[in-house]
Amino acid sequence: xxxxxxxxxxxxxxxxxxxxxxxxxxxxxxxxxxxxxxxxxxxxxxxxxxxxxxxxxxxxxxxxxxxxxxxxxxxxxxxxxxxxxxxxxxxxxxxxxxxxxxxxxxxxxxxxxxxxxxxxxxxxxxxxxxxxxxxxxxxxxxxxxxxxxxxxxxxxxxxxxxxxxxxxxxxxxxxxxxxxxxxxxxxxxxxxxxxxxxxxxxxxxxxxxxxxxxxxxxxxxxxxxxxxxxxxxxxxxxxxxxxxxxxxxxxxxxxxxxxxxxxxxxxxxxxxxxxxxxxxxxxxxxxxxxxxxxxxxxxxxxxxxxxxxxxxxxxxxxxxxxxxxxxxxxxxxxxxxxxxxxxxxxxxxxxxxxxxxxxxxxxxxxxxxxxx
Amino acid sequence: xxxxxxxxxxxxxxxxxxxxxxxxxxxxxxxxxxxxxxxxxxxxxxxxxxxxxxxxxxxxxxxxxxxxxxxxxxxxxxxxxxxxxxxxxxxxxxxxxxxxxxxxxxxxxxxxxxxxxxxxxxxxxxxxxxxxxxxxxxxxxxxxxxxxxxxxxxxxxxxxxxxxxxxxxxxxxxxxxxxxxxxxxxxxxxxxxxxxxxxxxxxxxxxxxxxxxxxxxxxxxxxxxxxxxxxxxxxxxxxxxxxxxxxxxxxxxxxxxxxxxxxxxxxxxxxxxxxxxxxx
Amino acid sequence: xxxxxxxxxxxxxxxxxxxxxxxxxxxxxxxxxxxxxxxxxxxxxxxxxxxxxxxxxxxxxxxxxxxxxxxxxxxxxxxxxxxxxxxxxxxxxxxxxxxxxxxxxxxxxxxxxxxxxxxxxxxxxxxxxxxxxxxxxxxxxxxxxxxxxxxxxxxxxxxxxxxxxxxxxxxxxxxxxxxxxxxxxxxxxxxxxxxxxxxxxxxxxxxxxxxxxxxxxxxxxxxxxxxxxxxxxxxxxxxxxxxxxxxxxxxxxxxxxxxxxxxxxxxxxxxxxxxxxxxxxxxxxxxxxxxxxxxxxxxxxxxxxxxxxxxxxxxxxxxxxxxxx
Numbered sequence: 001x002x003x004x005x006x007x008x009x010x011x012x013x014x015x016x017x018x019x020x021x022x023x024x025x026x027x028x029x030x031x032x033x034x035x036x037x038x039x040x041x042x043x044x045x046x047x048x049x050x051x052x053x054x055x056x057x058x059x060x061x062x063x064x065x066x067x068x069x070x071x072x073x074x075x076x077x078x079x080x081x082x083x084x085x086x087x088x089x090x091x092x093x094x095x096x097x098x099x100x101x102x103x104x105x106x107x108x109x110x111x112x113x114x115x116x117x118x119x120x121x122x123x124x125x126x127x128x129x130x131x132x133x134x135x136x137x138x139x140x141x142x143x144x145x146x147x148x149x150x151x152x153x154x155x156x157x158x159x160x161x162x163x164x165x166x167x168x169x170x171x172x173x174x175x176x177x178x179x180x181x182x183x184x185x186x187x188x189x190x191x192x193x194x195x196x197x198x199x200x201x202x203x204x205x206x207x208x209x210x211x212x213x214x215x216x217x218x219x220x221x222x223x224x225x226x227x228x229x230x231x232x233x234x235x236x237x238x239x240x241x242x243x244x245x246x247x248x249x250x251x252x253x254x255x256x257x258x259x260x261x262x263x264x265x266x267x268x269x270x271x272x273x274x275x276x277x278x279x280x281x282x283x284x285x286x287x288x289x290x291x292x293x294x295x296x297x298x299x300x301x302x303x304x305x306x307x308x309x310x311x312x313x314x315x316x317x318x319x320x321x322x323x324x325x326x327x328x329x330x331x332x333x334x335x336x337x338x339x340x341x342x343x344x345x346x347x348x349x350x351x352x353x354x355x356x357x358x359x360x361x362x363x364x365x366x367x368x369x370x371x372x
Numbered sequence: 373x374x375x376x377x378x379x380x381x382x383x384x385x386x387x388x389x390x391x392x393x394x395x396x397x398x399x400x401x402x403x404x405x406x407x408x409x410x411x412x413x414x415x416x417x418x419x420x421x422x423x424x425x426x427x428x429x430x431x432x433x434x435x436x437x438x439x440x441x442x443x444x445x446x447x448x449x450x451x452x453x454x455x456x457x458x459x460x461x462x463x464x465x466x467x468x469x470x471x472x473x474x475x476x477x478x479x480x481x482x483x484x485x486x487x488x489x490x491x492x493x494x495x496x497x498x499x500x501x502x503x504x505x506x507x508x509x510x511x512x513x514x515x516x517x518x519x520x521x522x523x524x525x526x527x528x529x530x531x532x533x534x535x536x537x538x539x540x541x542x543x544x545x546x547x548x549x550x551x552x553x554x555x556x557x558x559x560x561x562x563x564x565x566x567x568x569x570x571x572x573x574x575x576x577x578x579x580x581x582x583x584x585x586x587x588x589x590x591x592x593x594x595x596x597x598x599x600x601x602x603x604x605x606x607x608x609x610x611x612x613x614x615x616x617x618x619x620x621x622x623x624x625x626x627x628x629x630x631x632x633x634x635x636x637x638x639x640x641x642x643x644x645x646x647x648x649x650x651x652x
Numbered sequence: 653x654x655x656x657x658x659x660x661x662x663x664x665x666x667x668x669x670x671x672x673x674x675x676x677x678x679x680x681x682x683x684x685x686x687x688x689x690x691x692x693x694x695x696x697x698x699x700x701x702x703x704x705x706x707x708x709x710x711x712x713x714x715x716x717x718x719x720x721x722x723x724x725x726x727x728x729x730x731x732x733x734x735x736x737x738x739x740x741x742x743x744x745x746x747x748x749x750x751x752x753x754x755x756x757x758x759x760x761x762x763x764x765x766x767x768x769x770x771x772x773x774x775x776x777x778x779x780x781x782x783x784x785x786x787x788x789x790x791x792x793x794x795x796x797x798x799x800x801x802x803x804x805x806x807x808x809x810x811x812x813x814x815x816x817x818x819x820x821x822x823x824x825x826x827x828x829x830x831x832x833x834x835x836x837x838x839x840x841x842x843x844x845x846x847x848x849x850x851x852x853x854x855x856x857x858x859x860x861x862x863x864x865x866x867x868x869x870x871x872x873x874x875x876x877x878x879x880x881x882x883x884x885x886x887x888x889x890x891x892x893x894x895x896x897x898x899x900x901x902x903x904x905x906x907x908x909x910x911x912x913x914x915x916x917x918x919x920x921x922x923x924x925x926x927x928x929x930x931x932x933x934x935x936x937x938x939x940x941x942x943x944x945x946x947x948x949x950x951x952x953x954x955x956x957x958x959x960x961x962x963x964x965x966x967x968x969x970x971x972x973x974x975x976x977x
Contacts, residue, residue, distance in 0.1 A: 029854045031925050048770070051924055052860060061860070062890045066384045068427035068470065082465055086391040086445060087410025092466035095427065099384045131620050134381040152792065155680060155772045225771060228791045230680070244629050248649040259686045263867035265923050268860045275624030278383070278617045280428050281892055287427040291383075292890035294623070300880060302625060304615045305454025315651070319627075327630035349864045349921035350706065351683035359679060430882075455882060 001211035002187040004204055009045075009185065012204050013037050016108050019200060020144070023057045024110035025050045034109075045111040045180055048154055049343060053271035054116040057109045058139045059123060061268075062292045064100040065135070065278065069286040071095075098286075102138035108197065111148045115159040115341040117172035119271025120145070122339070125332045126274055144193050147174035150222060151181070156342030158231035158355065164339060167222035181218045186211050231355055236336070238365060239358070241329040247322065252364045256357055257317035259350040264295035266353070267320070269343040275301075296320050321357050382620055385425060385472035388413050390465055391445060397530045400497055401461055402437065402449045405471060413471055416440055418481055418504040419611060419639045422473025423619050424448060426463075430456040433616040433634065436474065437500040439507035449500040449532060475619040476638045479505050479583065479609065488581050489517035493594050495567050495586025496525050499532050501611050501638075502585050510544050517546070520576060524552040524567035528560045550574060568593035576601060582608040595642065605643035612638050612645075614652075628652070653700045653780055656725070656753060656822045661692040663723050669749050670720030673711050675704045681775040682761040686711060700725065702778035702786075705758035705804055707917050709734040709743075710870040716744035724748055727755040728825055729806070731815045732913040732949030733870040738817075739952050740911070742873050752815035754780055754823020757799065757807040762925065764788065764802060769795045780823055800830075806916025806929065809833040816950055833914075834937045836930060856897045858924035861890055865901075865918040865928055871908040878903070905931035910939060910958035913949040942966040 147169030175194035277294035328337035392404035425431035438447035621635030771791030813825035943957035
C-alpha cells in the first residue's frame with residue numbers, strides 16, 4: 001500500500017489535474033460540495049458528508065441532450081397541401097438535430113465515501129440496463145472512482161444497515177481505496193483503472209510498510225463507532241422485493257406524511273435519486289433540449305393534461321419511499337435504493353426522513369401483532 | 373426495445389416531416405409523418421407509441437395509430453387538450469417535428485391473438501391505438517377469426533376515422549361494426565347510448581379476446597359489463613396512459629407500483645393490472 | 653413543557669379543539685418534527701425544546717380549512733407570520749386556537765457540527781426552562797457548548813419576547829437579541845458592486861433549487877407558484893446557467909417584499925447554508941428608510957408601505973439609485 005503525507009495533498013490534486021478533470025469535495029462559501037478542482041480551490045476531504053452527493057459526477061443536475069436548429073422556409077410555394085409523393089412535400093419548417101457531446105476524456109472522482117459509491121451502483125442498475133443511457137455510460141466509462149473511508153461516522157449515518165462498510169472502501173465498487181489517518185493518506189489501487197491512475201501518479205507516493213497496520217487499526221476504530229450509532233440496528237424487516245401489496249394501503253402513510261412540504265430537498269441531496277425531467281431552453285442559437293433533476297415530491301411530477309395525477313402529498317410521499325424500499329428492490333434482485341448516508345436526516349426542513357418512515361412501520365407492525 | 377437509433381442515444385430523436393393532416397373531429401387531427409427523404413421513420417408493432425416533440429414547446433407520448441402494414445407513412449391521431457397538443461394542432465403540412473420511438477410493448481398480434489376471435493371496444497380518442505391493431509389484423513385477415521368492433525363517442529362529429537370505418541371496416545370479411553353515440557343527434561339514425569350499455573345490449577359471447585381503450589370511466593364500466601357476460605381478466609387487454617418523459621423506464625415518472633407504463637406497458641392484460649397497486 | 657402538554661390534552665379532551673399542531677419527538681435528539689396531534693395519547697410524543705425552531709404558522713393554511721378548531725403552538729416570532737397570513741386572508745382566525753409558547757432562543761444543530769461535534773447520542777440542557785450549558789453525549793466523548801453560541805442566527809436579532817397574537821400564553825419568553833439586525837446588510841452595502849456580486853455569486857452557486865426556502869416561507873403561499881407554471885419560461889427546475897441561480901432568489905425576494913416578517917425560516921432550512929435572509933433584510937431596511945419603519949405582521953390591520961400611497965412617499969427616482977446604497 002502507498003501513502004502520501006497530508007501536507008502534500010494539494011500537490012497531489014495538482015498532479016491529478018494535469019492529466020484528468022478532478023471532481024472532488026471543495027469547500028466554498030463555508031460549505032463542502034463536489035466541484036471541479038482548480039489551482040487555488042480548497043480541497044476538503046475531512047468533512048464527512050458533502051451536502052450534494054457525488055452522483056453529480058455521473059448524473060449532473062443539468063445535462064445537454066441535443067440541440068435543435070429551426071429554420072422557417074418562406075412560403076412562395078403554396079404550402080400546406082399534401083403532395084403526391086411524401087418525398088415531394090414542400091418544407092415549411094426545417095429542423096436539424098445536433099446530439100449533445102458525450103464525455104470523451106477521463107476524469108477522477110476523488111474522496112467518495114462508500115455510501116456514495118454504492119449510490120452509483122444503484123444508478124448503474126437503472127441507466128446501464130437496456131436501453132443503455134449513453135450519456136451516463138460515457139461518464140461511467142471515463143470516470144475513475146477514488147473512494148475514501150469514513151474517519152468519524154456521524155449519528156445520521158446508517159450505511160451498515162444496507163451492507164455497506166464505511167471502514168473499507170475496497171469493498172465498494174471503486175477503483176482506488178484510500179484512508180485518511182492522522183497526517184497521511186493511504187492509497188490502495190483495486191481495479192485496472194485504479195492501477196493505471198496510480199502508475200501515472202507514482203512519483204507522488206511512497207511504499208509504506210506501516211500502512212497495513214495503520215489501516216487495520218483505523219478500520220477497527222471506524223467499525224467500533226459505526227456499531228454505536230443510533231440507527232445501526234435499524235431493521236428492514238417487512239421491506240424489500242415483492243412487498244407492494246403489504247405496504248401500499250397501510251394506514252401508517254397517513255400518519256407520517258403530514259409535515260411534508262413537497263419541496264424536493266431530500267431528492268436532490270440523495271445519492272440514489274435519479275428521476276429526471278426533459279425540458280427545452282430556447283436560445284438564439286437553437287433550442288437546447290436538456291434533462292434536469294426532477295422530484296417525485298413535486299405536485300406536477302405526474303401531472304397530465306388529461307387529468308390523472310398523484311394529487312395528494314400522501315400519494316407522492318408514499319411513492320418516494322415505496323420506490324426506495326419496495327419497487328426498486330423488486331426490479332433489482334432485492335437491492336435497496338437507500339444507502340444510509342443520512343443526508344435526508346440532516347437536511348429535511350421538516351425533519352422527516354427515511355428512518356422515521358421505517359420506524360413508524362415497525363412500530364405499527366409491533367402494535368398490530370401485540371393486539372392479536 | 374429496438375436499437376435502431378443510428379448509434380445515437382435513445383433520447384435523441386429523428387426529424388420527421390408532416391406530410392398530411394386530416395381534421396377528424398372538432399378536436400382531433402390525424403397527422404401523417406414521414407422521414408424527410410419520404411420513407412417511414414422506423415418500424416413498429418401495433419400498440420407501440422412514439423414521442424413527438426415540437427422543439428421549444430414540449431414532448432409527448434402518442435400511440436401510433438397506423439398499422440405497421442402501412443408501408444408508406446405513419447399516423448398519429450392527436451386530441452387537443454393541453455399545451456403541446458394545442459401547438460401541434462397549429463402545425464401545417466411541411467412543418468417538421470422530432471419523433472423518437474417506438475416505445476413500449478405491443479399487442480400480442482403474433483402470439484396470443486393469432487387464430488382468435490377479437491372484440492375491440494373503444495370510446496372517443498381511445499380508438500387511436502386500437503386502429504393500429506385492427507388494420508394489422510385486416511391486412512393479415514387469415515390469421516385472425518371473427519372481428520367485432522364496438523365504438524362510441526360523444527356525438528357523431530366525435531367519431532374518429534368514421535370514413536374508414538364505414539368504407540373499409542364495415543365492408544371487410546367477417547367483421548361486425550357497432551357504432552353508438554351518447555345522445556340523440558339529428559342526421560344520426562344509428563344506435564344511441566353509452567358504450568357499456570350498448571355492450572350489454574349486444575351481449576357478446578366469451579369465445580374471444582377483448583381489447584378495450586377509452587376514458588377511464590368507460591373502461592371501468594365496460595370491464596364490469598364484460599365480467600357479467602362471463603369474460604375473465606386473462607381475456608381482456610387494454611392500454612394505460614400516464615405522463616411520460618423518457619419513454620424508456622428511466623426517468624421514474626410513469627410507474628404504477630414497480631412497473632413502468634412506458635416500458636412494461638402500455639399494453640396490459642387485466643390480470644396484470646389487478647396485481648398493480650391502486651395508485652390512480 | 654409538561655404544562656403545555658397538559659393544556660393541549662385538556663383542549664382536545666374537552667372538545668375546544670379537534671387537533672393540535674406542535675412538534676413530535678424526532679429520531680435524533682435535535683430533529684423534532686412539526687406534526688398534527690388528534691388524541692391525548694398522541695401527545696405523549698409531543699416535545700417542545702430548544703430545537704423546535706420550525707415556524708408552524710404556515711401549517712394553519714391547510715389546517716384552517718378542516719372541520720373544527722385547531723390549536724397551534726406559536727413562538728413570539730411565529731405570531732408575526734400568523735398575523736401576516738390573516739392580513740392576506742390565507743388563514744381562518746376563527747378556526748385557530750393560538751397558544752403562545754415561551755421561548756429563550758432556538759438552536760441550530762449546524763453550529764454544533766461546525767464546532768466539530770458529531771456522533772451525537774443524546775443532548776441535554778436544551779429544555780425551555782433552563783440556564784446552563786448544552787451538553788452533547790457523543791460516540792467521540794462528551795462535548796459542551798454555550799446555549800448562546802448554538803442559537804440560530806435569527807435569534808440573535810430577536811424581534812422581542814411578546815406574542816403579537818394569542819389566545820393564551822404558556823411559558824416565559826426572553827428577548828435574546830444581542831446583535832444589530834441590519835449589521836450584515838450594512839457590511840454588504842459598503843462593498844463595491846464587484847465585491848457584492850462576487851459574494852452573492854459564491855453563495856448562490858451552491859443553490860440546488862430544492863425549493864425548501866420557498867415551501868417553508870409563510871409569505872410564499874401562492875397556489876401555483878410562478879416557478880411551477882409551465883406557461884412561463886421561469887418554470888425551470890434547475891439552474892441551467894448562473895443567471896438563473898440568482899434569478900430565483902431575487903424574484904422571490906421581490907415577491908415577498910413588504911410581507912416578509914423576517915422569521916428566518918428560509919435560512920434555517922437551506923441545505924446549503926445560503927444566507928437568504930440577507931436579501932429580505934435588505935428590502936426591509938430599504939422600506940424602513942424610504943417609507944418609515946414598518947414591521948410586517950406586527951399589526952394585522954396596518955397597511956404595508958408597498959400598497960399604501962401617501963404624499964410623503966419617496967420619489968421613485970430616489971428609491972432606485974443603482975449600486976449606490
